[in-house]
Amino acid sequence: MTRRLSLAPWTYGFIVALAMWVATSAYSGIGSAGATLSGALAFGAFSVVVGTGQMFVVASGPGNIDLSVPSVLTLAAYVSMTVMQGSDGMLLPGLAAALAVGAVAGAANFLAIIALRLPPIIATLAWSFVFQSLAFNLGGQATLKPPAGLSRFTSLSLGGVQIMPIAVMVLTLVAMVALKRTVWGRQLLATGQSEPAARLAGINVAGVRLMAYMLCGTAAALAGFLLAGFSGGAALNMGDAYLMESIAVVVLGGTSVAGGQANAIGIWGAALFFNLMSTMLNTFGIQAGVRFLLTGALIILIVALVPRPRVR
Template sequence: MSTQIRKPFDLVVAVPFAATLVLILVGSVFYPQMLGLDYLSQQLQIAAFLGVIAMGATIVILLGHIDLSVPWVLGGAALISTTLAGTGDPTLTMLAIPAALGFGALIGCLNAVGVVILRIPSMVWTLAMNSILLGSSVLYTGGFNPKGEASGLMSFVATGRVLGVPMAFVLWMGVALVLALVLHRTGFGRYLSAIGYNEKATYLSGVSTPSVLFAAFAIAGVCSALGGVLLAGYANQAYQSMGDPYLLPTIAAVVIGGTSILGGSGGLVGTIGGVFFITLLNSVLSVMQISEAWRNITFGLIILVMLLIQTLRRKEG
């Protein structure tokens, strides 16, 4: 059974980093500021928002599943955190971030209930959850942008600097490091790829596959919620559909990084490279004044091409 969490220096993992470097060099010909420290620092900050979400998405995709509830887990977490922080009550403000992360973990567990217990395909169940969260948000806000604001801590984490490095990037790397240790140093990491390759065989070998799936979806939910907290801190508010632009880029970043969307192989280092590439590509497309519609088409095509390549590799293997 050829399951694996990819090693940090796997050739497949190096591809998105190399592509990012090429994108910077080519883009700088038309936009010289791309080589400036200010521009690169800004891109690290923006990449962190997508990167935190993509860390959780990688965990779920390693299982051979997918989480399409990202947009409104993100949006719901932003709504909860800004609502609590906007009350002005010190106690509620202090609970803003933990409550948002708890919300993400709860939705992650509900996603696992549908996938593990009810045996509904993750694509269908999580899409339905996303729709339910969307409707709940509209009912709560009346369809208007919610009131509230980010706390000082939320704003600092999203926009602050530590020795000139964006705090959001530091947080992203911290999350990546913790999850990498979990994947490479614990049985949980080995079970993820094993389940993604063959869930039934892994279960018959004595692994509690339901527990692994529940933990994976909970982690993904927390990461999406953390992304929402960061975005709310960056914008100093929550707003309708703030998570919608992150679904396709998140999946694209994971598959570009070499994680098989069919499950069984991949890793976080490649996803980091994928996030860098997607962030820079989005920036270049914006500079070129490419519309949001064409950007979505681009991300969709990237996902389809990578899925085709991975399918062919799996058949050859």
């Protein structure tokens, strides 16, 4: 393709997000600009956590995707809320329980893929039904309340700077370094680019993928834990929005669905874009149907317009 546009693909999310932030602030007054941004950062943080996990899985090769993200998120939230029983003293055991649920779920996903030789879409879909059932039996229709300490942490801000989005940004940095500088990160991208070549190079392909799926499960679980604190408890439908969103932020963030190429920082741009867009359309008082329509059109437009590196 032409090289007129030399901007990296992942910057588009940030640019569109910025445009929406400006538009929203212009419409409802400069005074609200800070509140708009901090809201988008807080909600965006959850999308980023979930999306980062999904990114590892997507990067591990063509066809790899984790559809069990929403159900793992919900199940981990229910398990951790049950462990903590609303007491601040149990915060760490609760977090550990959530992360353990995520890691086990990720391992179960990969086991089904490798042992039954199922396409990842089907394996993770079937597991998501099982996880959903487990969460349903654990909590039923009731909303399980989080400990006050967790709720305080998720909305804590020091000197006007929110802590949780900052923590998630640190996670993004760690993910970037893991992809670029660690052996596992390089092996993951090599596996994603060409499985036979990676195998011939002596990479334990199955081990690398297992790690990707476990990280994805753990990330979804962490998001569930935090989201339960942020939104006042674990609820059965809390993960629903994150199925499509986790895929969308990964792809719009510049990660190739063909695998072998990942971009951690781009996920932030895409997540901010999603959240600022819904804020903007809400501020403009646009009805739900038009909102969906514009969301879809923008997703397609961004994917279609962004120049992508030609693979192969």
